[in-house]
Amino acid sequence: MDFNLFWSSLGPMLLGAIKGTIPLSLASFVLGLLIALIIAVMRISSNKLASGVGRAYVSIIRGTPLLVQLFVIFYGLPAIGVKLDPWPSAIIAFSLNVGGYAAEIIRAAILSVPRGQWEAGHMIGMSRNQTLLRIILPQAARVSVPPLSNTFISLVKDTSLASLILVTELFRVAQQVAAFSREFMLLYLEAALIYWVICLVLSTAQTRVEKRLDRYVAH
């Protein structure tokens, strides 16, 4: 093992994480949650069209590989005249993907809030939307923290796929250094180590947040 290479490549890789992996994950997650919220609300809607569209969306996202989704957007869309740079392509693909998975989590969380909470909201005079927004979603949010954190952790790892559409993130830096130095084992293990540390930090944070939120959930 070449420890000099380990240390000298650590800087660029961390930079790849800080300038690529982390912002890509954060941006995609935030946008993905927004999409998920819309899809989840569509899915529980009594409007058949809305719930049908929501169901189809989830089915397509979960039924096709993320890599294929990414390639359709980056390499496929130009065929119909939509040419996107690597970064926007990656953010769109990842947020659409997170949107599909997180929609199911949020929907399940909404359905897990006891029916009495809807009724209490109506009893004090709230409309369906008001009850959803002020009573149900805050409670659903607490229930969805653990599964959503898992989605986020998966997303962080999945962003390595963005290297395949030329986004400069952690794994692409590793690939570049490896191609140049031929030290594949060292550099890919080093990349793995950095992903692992990031995920460790995230799951520690997750445990803490869960403990704090646990108590406000209805019986």
Added chain:
Amino acid sequence: MLPTDTEAVLQVRGLTKAFGSNTVLRGIDLVVPRGKVVALIGPSGSGKTTILRSLNGLEMPDAGKVTVGARDASTEQALTVDFGDAAASKKARAAEVAALRDRSAMVFQHYNLFPHKTVLQNVIEGPVQVQKRPRSEVVAEAEKLLARVGLADKRDAYPFELSGGQQQRVGIVRALALKPQLLLFDEPTSALDPELVDDVLAVIKELADEGWTMVIVTHELAFARQTADEVVFMDGGVVVERGPASQVLRNPKEERTQAFVRRLLHEI
């Protein structure tokens, strides 16, 4: 909040409701004069909860008329919803039901407090968010009401930090803060440990003495006898017997009422 006249706050005529093939209410009539308390009793599954939920717009009856009177007859009119009138569009019906619901408030068997809100936030949510009343005024009223039920010091606690009896008292305060014409209680003490029941019943008794108009579903016959002006015994979706509490509970005329009262007394 003392009764000034004896006009009916609630009038129910021919209320009917079926869940699929299961007909739960078969033409219920009910009149509650202002300031009076009606206790609804009857075996499990007889339709008591369904009546209350229909009055509060949580259940859509198939037929029947519900009228809730005005607080102040000089500025407001009594409001009638005719559920049998099929001509009303879905949207118009929803608006009617919402208006009806605004005049009553319900206390649930399982409290149904908002777990993510403090006691005070639970109480002021409706008045501030829905009724759009000034927050400072609502908070002051809420604090007074909480003090009345002995929970002044719990104003910033969360529901999970309270006993069942305390939670139900918050449930009652939440209903009162809406300033309804009519209070609906669905077995308000049946989810409580026995030693917590009396505090909650005492609060309800006080409200009765104060002149609130109430419909209470309860299995607490002693409480019903002390508090209710009228007891209505129902079974199988119909009213079997009704009358002054002393009569229905002590000397019921109908065989089914006799059997029910006897069974409940023996359980205790």
